[in-house]
Amino acid sequence: MRTILVVGGGYAGFYTAWKLEKKLRRGEARVIVVDPRPYMTYQPFLPEVVAGSVEARHAAVSLRRHLRKTRLITGAVTRIDHANRTVTVRPPVGAEFAVDYDIIVVTAGAVTRQLAVPGIAERAIGMKHVEEAVAIRDRLLTAFDQASTLSPGPERQRLLTVTFVGGGFSGVEGFGELLALATALIRRYPELRADELRFHLVEARDRILPEVTDKPGEWVVRSLEKRGARVHLNAQLLDATDGHVVLSTGEEFDSELIVWTVGNAANPMVHNHTDLPIDSRGMLVVRADLRVGTDDAPVEDAWGAGDDAAVPDLAAPHAGAATVPNAQHAVRQGKLLANNLVATLRGRKTRPYVHHSLGTVATLGLGRGIFQYHRLVIKGLPAWVMHRGYHVLAVPTWERKVRVLAVWATAALFGRDIVSLASVQHPRDAFVTGGDLVLSGADAPRS
Missing domain, CATH: 3.50.50.100 (FAD/NAD(P)-binding domain)
Structure with a gap:
């Protein structure tokens, strides 16, 4: 039984694994998802979490609750060695360790772009x-x-x-x-x-x-x-x-x-710590069917989607464009990637990713x-x-x-709930001060 390793449990990674659970036959392949967080963030709800219109936990989709047939590893992938079919994982506690795979799906996602602005x-x-x-x-x-x-x-x-x-x-x-x-x-x-x-x-x-x-x-x-x-x-x-x-x-x-x-900026792991092909922006090079590589030089057993992949936009009016990094594309790419991966396992043809915008x-x-x-x-x-x-x-x-x-x-x-729970960011303050003076927010001591 082949092992499919999904790097990242965001939109594209979650939907890839979720769809694979439904599509794979018993004993056809096992799926592993590696992500530092135990949930997928539904980012379009974050502004409403800011406003208190959506509860924070409701914008987070538990991986363990919904990926019941998938092995979940909590940790960050720090290196991909596709030549040897191995990734290095850094867990929250303990030493780094290696995980072997047969097929890799890179959906690590992008990171927030940071500029050198003082303060x-x-x-x-x-x-x-x-x-x-x-x-x-x-x-x-x-x-x-x-x-x-x-x-x-x-x-x-x-x-x-x-x-x-x-x-x-x-x-x-x-x-x-x-x-x-x-x-x-x-x-x-x-x-x-x-x-x-x-x-x-x-x-x-x-x-x-x-x-x-x-x-x-x-x-x-x-x-x-x-x-x-x-x-x-x-x-x-x-x-x-x-x-x-x-x-x-x-x-x-x-x-x-x-x-x-x-x-967003390119994921540093994809940009610097993999032997898979990347472009000048640090994005993973993928074909229209979401295989890693190009039509002339595909990479066997490697797939990619989401914000860290330069997916060709076949619906764009001009050639050479890549899909923009948003939820519409990541969700649909994850679903198609799972379908194409299963098709490959069964010797069938894959389909290219084509999506016309539903509007903004x-x-x-x-x-x-x-x-x-x-x-x-x-x-x-x-x-x-x-x-x-x-x-x-x-x-x-x-x-x-x-x-x-x-x-x-x-x-x-x-109406809105207007209670601040900033003190949960410093849960020991009340214990340390004996309840006499509890500071919160930016003024709280870092204990």
């Missing part, structure tokens, strides 16, 4: 994982609690200032949802005024949301600014030391919360959204409803769909 490594929070989305929400709620005890002034203004760096989908959706949460919170804090909120979105290009055309993107900017936000286009973050933000436009301000959403939809906060499909543009509440409808259908497993719908129904009846 970012010390102050910023990303928005790629559930833990980060929860931390962003808790940091804002804690800042409101702290600001409500202060008199108007620079310190109170700093606590009520939020900065998002990056105007792609992740940044704009997170920004819009957090702005909606902050606007709703003001009504619960009579000590604070709405005009004290300072929300800044910083984008280096001359527009946000590159996935939509110019006019819808301009409408999103106007919509955010009408809600009190400030969108800085053609602006770069030069410094964020101690939370003091310095922009290339000359503007400066202090910000309690800085969220970094400038896009984004949430901009509770009751606000935008949808575009070619020339059709829908704005406001209808687009927001479409966003929720699409993603509740797209999130894997009926169990997750029901949980998310239940939370939405509860929020519709009783």
Whole structure:
């Protein structure tokens, strides 16, 4: 029985393994998934986790619960030696060890792109994982609690200032949802005024949301600014030391919360620690049927998909384009990869990956959204409803769909939950201080 090793349990990896469990015959092959986390993050729900509209655990799909026939290894693959059909795994505890395989599926995913901006490594929070989305929400709620005890002034203004760096989908959706949460919170804090909120979105290009055309993107900017936000286009973050933000436009301000959403970079393991072919961007070279290699030089028993693979986009109007790294492609690539792998095991032909976009939809906060499909543009509440409808259908497993719908129904009846649990990031503080003084958020001691 052959061993299929899946590197990464994200979108593409999870759907590959999930589909293989359904397609493989008894004794045909065994499947192993290696991932540092025990769950797949459904990233389109992270902005709603930030806003408290979706519970954090409901945006995380348990691998052990849903991949019941798959062997799961918790750890990070640090090297792929395909010549010897071996990977090196670094577990959370203990020494590295080798895992042998017959067929490898590389779906390790991309990582957050980091730039050498002073202060970012010390102050910023990303928005790629559930833990980060929860931390962003808790940091804002804690800042409101702290600001409500202060008199108007620079310190109170700093606590009520939020900065998002990056105007792609992740940044704009997170920004819009957090702005909606902050606007709703003001009504619960009579000590604070709405005009004290300072929300800044910083984008280096001359527009946000590159996935939509110019006019819808301009409408999103106007919509955010009408809600009190400030969108800085053609602006770069030069410094964020101690939370003091310095922009290339000359503007400066202090910000309690800085969220970094400038896009993805090639996975360092794929880029530097594999003998599989990679391109100039550090992406895995794959064919249209998701085999690693080219039509002239395929790599036997190696497959790839998702954000770390340069998958040819056969639906693009010009040749040579690769699919963009988003959920639509990763999910469908994972399913096709499983089908093609099974077809290969049984001596059948594989199919190329071709997917025509279903359109682009984004949430901009509770009751606000935008949808575009070619020339059709829908704005406001209808687009927001479409966003929720699409993603509740797209999130894997009926169990997750029901949980998310239940939370939405509860929020519709009783409103948002506005309790900060930032103290869980430092669970020993209450024990160490004896309960006399418990700090939270950025001011908590690192014990």
